[in-house]
Amino acid sequence: MLPFIIGGLVTGSLYGLSGLGLVLTYRTSGVFNFAHGAIAAAAAFFFYALHDQHNVPWPIAGLVVIAVFSVGVGFVMEWLTRSLGDAPAAVVVVVTIGLFLLVDGAISVSVHDVVRSLPPFLPQTGFTVSDYLISWEDIIIALTALVGAASLYVFLRVTRIGVAMRAVVDNATLVRLTGEPPARIRRTAWSIGCGFAAVSGILLARSQGLDVTQLTFLVVQAFGACAIGRFSSLPMTYVGGLIVGVVAALSQDWFSNPPFSQLSEAVPFLVLIVVLLAVPTRWLPRGNLAFRGLVSNAAELSRRGGAVIVGGLAIILVLVPQVAGSHLPEWISAESNFVIFGSLALLIWTSGQISLCQMSFAALGATTMAHMAGHGVPWPLALLIAGLLTVPVGALIAVPAIRLSGIYLALVTLGFGIVMQFVFYPTFLMFGSGTSALSVKRPTLGPFTGSDKSTYYVSLIVIALVCVALVAIHRSRFGRLLRAMSESPMMLTTLGLDVNVTRLMVFCLSAFFAGIGGALVITQFPVGTTVFMPIQSLVLVAVLAICAIVGTRLLLTAGLAALLMSVLPGYVTSFNTDDQTLSFGIAAVVCGLVLANQDRLTAWLRAQGIAKGDRLAHSPVSSRSAADEFVSVVSR
Amino acid sequence: MSTGLQTTALLVSYGGNVAVSEATLHAPLGRITGLIGPNGAGKTTTFNACNGLVKPVSGRVLLDGREVTGMGTAMRARLGMGRTFQQVQVCSGMTVRANVALGAEVTLIGRNPLRQFTGGREQRRQVAQRTQQALEDCGIPHLADTPASILSTGQRRLLELARVLAGGYSMLLLDEPSSGLDEEETARFGEILTRVVDERGVGILLVEHDMTLVMAVCTYIYVLDFGSMIFEGTPAETRSSPEVRAAYLGEDEGLPAKAGAPR
Numbered sequence: 095m096l097p098f099i100i101g102g103l104v105t106g107s108l109y110g111l112s113g114l115g116l117v118l119t120y121r122t123s124g125v126f127n128f129a130h131g132a133i134a135a136a137a138a139f140f141f142y143a144l145h146d147q148h149n150v151p152w153p154i155a156g157l158v159v160i161a162v163f164s165v166g167v168g169f170v171m172e173w174l175t176r177s178l179g180d181a182p183a184a185v186v187v188v189v190t191i192g193l194f195l196l197v198d199g200a201i202s203v204s205v206h207d208v209v210r211s212l213p214p215f216l217p218q219t220g221f222t223v224s225d226y227l228i229s230w231e232d233i234i235i236a237l238t239a240l241v242g243a244a245s246l247y248v249f250l251r252v253t254r255i256g257v258a259m260r261a262v263v264d265n266a267t268l269v270r271l272t273g274e275p276p277a278r279i280r281r282t283a284w285s286i287g288c289g290f291a292a293v294s295g296i297l298l299a300r301s302q303g304l305d306v307t308q309l310t311f312l313v314v315q316a317f318g319a320c321a322i323g324r325f326s327s328l329p330m331t332y333v334g335g336l337i338v339g340v341v342a343a344l345s346q347d348w349f350s351n352p353p354f355s356q357l358s359e360a361v362p363f364l365v366l367i368v369v370l371l372a373v374p375t376r377w378l379p380r381g382n383l384a385f386r387g388l389v390s391n392a393a394e395l396s397r398r399g400g401a402v403i404v405g406g407l408a409i410i411l412v413l414v415p416q417v418a419g420s421h422l423p424e425w426i427s428a429e430s431n432f433v434i435f436g437s438l439a440l441l442i443w444t445s446g447q448i449s450l451c452q453m454s455f456a457a458l459g460a461t462t463m464a465h466m467a468g469h470g471v472p473w474p475l476a477l478l479i480a481g482l483l484t485v486p487v488g489a490l491i492a493v494p495a496i497r498l499s500g501i502y503l504a505l506v507t508l509g510f511g512i513v514m515q516f517v518f519y520p521t522f523l524m525f526g527s528g529t530s531a532l533s534v535k536r537p538t539l540g541p542f543t544g545s546d547k548s549t550y551y552v553s554l555i556v557i558a559l560v561c562v563a564l565v566a567i568h569r570s571r572f573g574r575l576l577r578a579m580s581e582s583p584m585m586l587t588t589l590g591l592d593v594n595v596t597r598l599m600v601f602c603l604s605a606f607f608a609g610i611g612g613a614l615v616i617t618q619f620p621v622g623t624t625v626f627m628p629i630q631s632l633v634l635v636a637v638l639a640i641c642a643i644v645g646t647r648l649l650l651t652a653g654l655a656a657l658l659m660s661v662l663p664g665y666v667t668s669f670n671t672d673d674q675t676l677s678f679g680i681a682a683v684v685c686g687l688v689l690a691n692q693d694r695l696t697a698w699l700r701a702q703g704i705a706k707g708d709r710l711a712h713s714p715v716s717s718r719s720a721a722d723e724f725v726s727v728v729s730r
Numbered sequence: 731m732s733t734g735l736q737t738t739a740l741l742v743s744y745g746g747n748v749a750v751s752e753a754t755l756h757a758p759l760g761r762i763t764g765l766i767g768p769n770g771a772g773k774t775t776t777f778n779a780c781n782g783l784v785k786p787v788s789g790r791v792l793l794d795g796r797e798v799t800g801m802g803t804a805m806r807a808r809l810g811m812g813r814t815f816q817q818v819q820v821c822s823g824m825t826v827r828a829n830v831a832l833g834a835e836v837t838l839i840g841r842n843p844l845r846q847f848t849g850g851r852e853q854r855r856q857v858a859q860r861t862q863q864a865l866e867d868c869g870i871p872h873l874a875d876t877p878a879s880i881l882s883t884g885q886r887r888l889l890e891l892a893r894v895l896a897g898g899y900s901m902l903l904l905d906e907p908s909s910g911l912d913e914e915e916t917a918r919f920g921e922i923l924t925r926v927v928d929e930r931g932v933g934i935l936l937v938e939h940d941m942t943l944v945m946a947v948c949t950y951i952y953v954l955d956f957g958s959m960i961f962e963g964t965p966a967e968t969r970s971s972p973e974v975r976a977a978y979l980g981e982d983e984g985l986p987a988k989a990g991a992p993r
Contacts, residue, residue: 570847570848571835571839571845571846571847571848571849572846572847572848574824574828574831574832574835575832575835575836575846577821577823577824578821578824578832581819581821581822581823582819582821584783584819585815585819586832586836587802587803587804587807588781588783588803588804588807588812588813589807589812589832589833589836589837589893589894589897590804590805590807590808590836590837590839590840590897591804591836591839591846592804592841592843593804595843595846596846599843599846
């Protein structure tokens with residue numbers, strides 16, 4: 095057990111260090127940086143390039159990397175978050191997720207075999223304690239983290255700007271009253287944050303390997319630490335990192351047999367989920383976290399206009415297989431993606447909630463479908479059951495949604511997705527511990543032969559039904575309640591509505607559609623777990639947000655997102671997954687910035703004589719007053 | 731007399747700072763009761779304690795003689811307490827009619843979760859009828875199909891009033907409904923309030939800065955200062971009360987027509 099505790103303390107101190115950077119930047123700038131781990135990963139690869147590929151001695155390489163990240167990247171991050179202004183929290187989440195994807199994609203594109211090991215550069219010798227070798231490397235790593243944390247502590251207590259920063263962390267609204275220029279405080283915070291990320295990235299890469307995904311998700315390891323520090327206490331965040339590290343290491347010792355062998359990886363997220371569910375919400379800092387709903391100001395279509403559009407689209411979609419040729423498979427996966435995007439758009443655009451685990455819902459639907467069909471359940475019935483069995487999981491996610499909003503809901507759902515991946519995906523209920531892909535026999539009946547073309551039409555029937563259902567929901571009383579809820583849940587409560595019931599039901603519905611979407615995915619092509627990885631849920635949100643530039647009509651956005659995600663890359667040759675991640679990341683950051691600054695942008699365009707309308711065509715507007723009122727009611 | 735809204739010795743504090751202490755008031759049905767006081771006196775806090783958005787440390791809230799102190803906001807609304815907000819809450823993505831209809835729809839849903847999806851033909855008829863009636867009572871039927879996002883502040887205030895009227899609540903809490911309105915709009919708003927009370931027999935508790943409106947429509951007035959009730963009485967008594975003057979103006983003379991700038 096001792097080796098596990100020591101190993102846990104070493105890794106845990108690095109979680110703590112990166113957690114400190116995360117909390118510091120979050121509290122001073124109000125932006126929770128989902129890309130924190132991506133920054134750490136970038137630093138590790140940069141160090142690798144300098145030290146191992148260009149033979150720069152490690153102390154110099156380390157110093158260069160830390161300098162570049164704390165000054166350069168810190169500066170960029172400060173600029174980026176400042177440009178977001180008081181954008182709706184959804185936009186902020188999208189931008190940092192975009193950044194996450196951007197960095198992840200950029201590393202993957204530039205370093206082709208992304209899993210390497212960072213050769214040791216610190217002394218491997220050491221001393222033995224009860225037959226266990228404690229290397230100097232371990233000691234140095236733990237000491238580095240401790241010194242980093244301690245010097246931050248001293249810095250915050252002794253220097254003038256540090257004291258100002260601490261005041262800001264305690265109470266973010268004080269930033270304007272400290273007399274220190276807020277920009278300087280934020281820039282310092284981002285420098286420290288990015289510097290800490292760089293250090294922990296390099297040192298973690300030593301023990302965890304240069305695995306881009308693993309390092310990128312380091313951020314979520316630090317989430318557990320931040321949660322223990324209640325996203326505000328810096329010393330507790332460091333201690334939280336140690337706790338997470340030790341518990342994860344111990345669970346590696348205790349649960350070493352499949353299917354729970356990956357449980358230790360899920361520990362930080364379990365900690366995160368438990369803390370966020372157990373801690374009273376008033377203990378969590380508010381900052382600018384109230385999820386300002388993004389409100390679609392698109393007018394409802396007239397009956398005739400709607401009919402023309404629907405008819406036209408239907409004809410085009412029926413004709414697609416005749417013209418798609420070898421690209422038909424892309425169109426087919428666009429169909430299943432459309433359903434998943436629809437389920438997500440219902441949550442994000444219609445009801446103002448957020449889910450970063452939509453792919454986990456889909457995975458549940460897919461595996462249920464595979465098991466049902468494997469037991470000879472007729473295809474349409476299996477599809478329905480796949481959707482229905484996902485509903486209870488949606489209801490489970492609604493529990494945090496009732497307590498939390500904004501960034502914390504995003505965190506819990508992301509954590510849930512990762513727990514699903516490590517704990518439930520390997521069980522026999524889902525994908526099993528094997529690595530082989532699951533598949534479902536394509537439905538054959540009458541004209542449907544099971545060919546690609548027939549699968550396209552079967553899927554088309556399903557998405558037609560889903561569209562009808564979504565439109566019916568959108569136009570029903572429930573749809574109006576959802577739209578009202580996205581703007582002002584408090585107002586609905588004062589009218590006498592149990593908004594929690596509404597939240598519960600919208601999560602159930604969304605999970606249902608996501609389950610159907612997943613079932614459709616697996617019907618079309620055999621798939622393994624890769625399609626349903628948590629990072630894919632982030633890609634979904636990013637792509638959906640990119641399409642919000644055009645408008646937030648439920649079906650239009652979902653359709654565009656499906657085309658962008660599945661069809662477009664197929665037609666752009668030499669466009670692999672990494673390029674996709676990179677370009678979706680860039681596009682999400684740009685679109686987020688555009689959404690955040692659309693008032694300024696519109697003014698500029700109008701000054702150039704380009705735009706005539708009073709806004710960019712029905713892009714979402716933020717319902718600022720509603721959120722402000724809510725905050726003022728609660729905090730007064 | 732136990733109809734309408736009653737609070738007894740209400741005490742609300744935020745992190746040890748007492749915002750409202752010993753607030754006792756009674757706003758019966760069938761008349762308009764005013765709650766006035768300088769900025770920061772605790773008017774909105776009292777309001778929020780009445781409808782459950784904040785929890786009082788001690789004291790009781792009664793609605794039509796029934797204790798509601800421990801109930802949630804939604805439950806109180808279902809028992810007949812509606813409110814509007816100082817910062818207007820309208821759904822900018824919807825038309826005025828859809829906004830107003832929310833009041834009727836939510837009250838018809840009650841506690842039945844399935845009713846959130848649809849209420850059937852009968853409820854649809856009721857919603858349409860109550861919405862139309864409320865729009866007419868507030869004098870905004872011509873705006874029914876306008877998107878709420880392009881309304882002026884005055885029109886938004888009327889929309890909020892129409893929404894609670896469509897909800898059919900017996901007790902209405904209106905939080906500074908005249909802020910942001912010009913004199914003419916304020917006068918018209920006052921007329922609408924008086925007429926609504928006469929026709930529907932509802933009770934109104936009005937938090938207000940605009941003295942002209944308060945004096946014109948209220949039959950009884952409570953004055954709050956630094957979280958305590960310093961005076962209660964008829965408009966005439968309030969106008970001549972030295973304590974009230976002192977609270978508003980320090981030790982100066984005469985109440986101005988508009989105390990407090992519109993926000």
